[in-house]
Amino acid sequence: MTALVPLQGQAEPLLPETIGKFLFGANMAPWQEAVAAFLAAFVIGNIMLAMTGVAGPWAKRKITAAFTDRIAVNRVGPAGLLIIVADAVRLLSKELIIPDGVDRPAFDLAPIVMAGSALLGFAVIPMGHIFGVNLHLADPEIGMAYVFAVASIATLALAMAGYASNNKYSLMGGLRAIAQNIAYEIPLVVTAASVVLFTDSLQMSQIVAAQQEPLFTLAGITIPSWFAFVNPFAFVLFVVANLAEVGRNPFDIPEAPTEIVAGYQTEYSSVYFVLFYLGEFLHIFLGGAIIATLFLGGPSGPFLPESLNFVWFVVKIWAVFLFTQWARSAVPRLRIDQLIEVGWKGMLVLSFANLVLTAIIVGVML
Secondary structure (H helix, E strand, C coil): HHHHHCCCCCCCCCCHHHHHHHHHHCCCCCHHHHHHHHHHHHHHHHHHHHHHHHHHHHHHHHHHHHCCCCCCCCCCCHHHHHHHHHHHHHCCCCCCCEEEECCHHHHHHHHHHHHHHHHHHHHHCCCCCCCEEECCCCCCCCHHHHHHHHHHHHHHHHHHHHHHHCCCCHHHHHHHHHHHHHHHHHHHHHHHHHHHHHCCCCCCCHHHHHCEEEEECCCCCECCCHHHCCCCCHHHHHHHHHHHHHCCCCCCHHHHHHHHCCCCCCCCCHHHHHHHHHHHHHHHHHHHHHHHHHCCCCCCCCCCCHHCHHHHHHHHHHHHHHHHCCCCCCCCCCCCCCCCCHHHHHHHHHHHHHHHHHHHHHHHHC
16 A cells, blocks of 8 residues: 555755755855756766766677677777777767768757757656765656657657658668657557556656555565566566667667668768767666666665665666667567557557556555
8 A cells, every 4th residue: 555655755955956055055046056957967967978888889799799609899998898988989080971962950960869868858867866965857747748758859860860861771760760669659658657646646756755665575575665566567568668669679670780771870970870879878778767767666775875876776777778688689670560560459558458457456445
């Protein structure tokens, strides 16, 4: 019963307020609040960019090599870590090639929109504390609706890139991305709505707070009321739909190299390609952050004090990243017709069934 009752989290200063008080004192002018908000966003953005910088050039290769019995990068720096710097220099120093006949405004904006939409999503994610500082930018009452809204802007970026590239392979990749994201975004949101039924709130801090009570104790081990334990069916549905949203196997058809070269990003090079690559991994981490928040208790976890629970948040989103890379290495790709059929005839039906079942359970228990 306690797991189903929304709990009120402690009122504590968010990261912009903490930075503002440190720099300007308690009474801040509007321009000082703006500066504090910018600095807080800069901190969170760089934390996520740093993790993405490790994940893309290095961790992805190491994980894939482990699954496929290869060595991967091991020559550039200790454990190959300096490949991050080498790849950055290599890609950013390449010539930016603009093909003839592209729709230049859309072609230029698509990579920025792709990466920016993911970074905007982290604004409402409660990341926990590091040395007592609350790493949470904003906590609006519609936080969950906001994060899904800004994350879905990535679909627009893929459509812009495919259309603007003046390339039939790119156009096909963009159209496939739109079809896939629509087919799986609806089940994703409907499944997330079942969490709202439990918490009676769209506010991310309230969703995390509702998962802090113990669910039951088994053999001396206390199981927390994380919604992955309360409603494991919804958790599995959400994880599968998230794979489709971030374009990992078996749902990587928008950029299937055996069929359409690189899909929507075929014509992109240099810094534009880097932005697309960055955006792809930022969205994987954003998906992990949403899963951690909605189903895995946010930054909460055992053994660590609350002042350091940011560590658990990082562990959880990296666990989701590891799962996506396992799927990429181990699961075969679906055909586009199979992919759409699974989305509309399978995932959509199951997500609504889960929502109805959750509503019945909550209605009976509360």
